[in-house]
Amino acid sequence: MPEAEVGVEMTDEEITAFLTRQGHGVLSFAGEEPYSLPISFGYDVLENRCIFQLVFHDESTKRERIASSSRVTLVSYEWRGPDDWRSVIIDGDLRWIDDESPEVLDASEVFAEYASLAGLAVFDRPTPDLDPEWYELEIESMSGRHAPAVASIDAIE
Secondary structure, X not given: OOOOOOOEEOOHHHHHHHHHXXXXXXXXXXXXXXXXXXXXXXXXXXXXXXXXXXXXXOOOOHHHXXXXXXXXXXXXXXXXXXXXEEEEEEEEEEEEEOOOOOHHHHHHHXXXXXXXXXXXXXXXXXXXXXXXEEEEEEEEEEEEEEOOOOOOHHHXX
């Protein structure tokens, strides 16, 4: 039986192109008990960071998880079939962006341009009960792979 082909490492340019196009993934928080959630993000090419608008409410555990450890992993992927897939894994620390700081405008613009926007209806509670805050993922490491049959990121357009 022939050895199965494994994914091919993506170049930095392919990773950048994928992240700016994709705009969503799964964010996993460090800690004793695993916690992951689907999330929209904007990739900031100039600052090499991901921007999130995390939404909190009375029953949310995100604040406590961030307070216990700012370490997170973001996985963004695309699956079109066994021979047409790509994924990027990013590790780093979440940092809160103060709404009063000048950088919040830049962060919100990156998010608006590159994130896959989702409505607040996913929270199943009135909008006034939701407390959105801006965060950035300070990237420590990032890697990407794609199916062997995919020649480059340009082939996905």
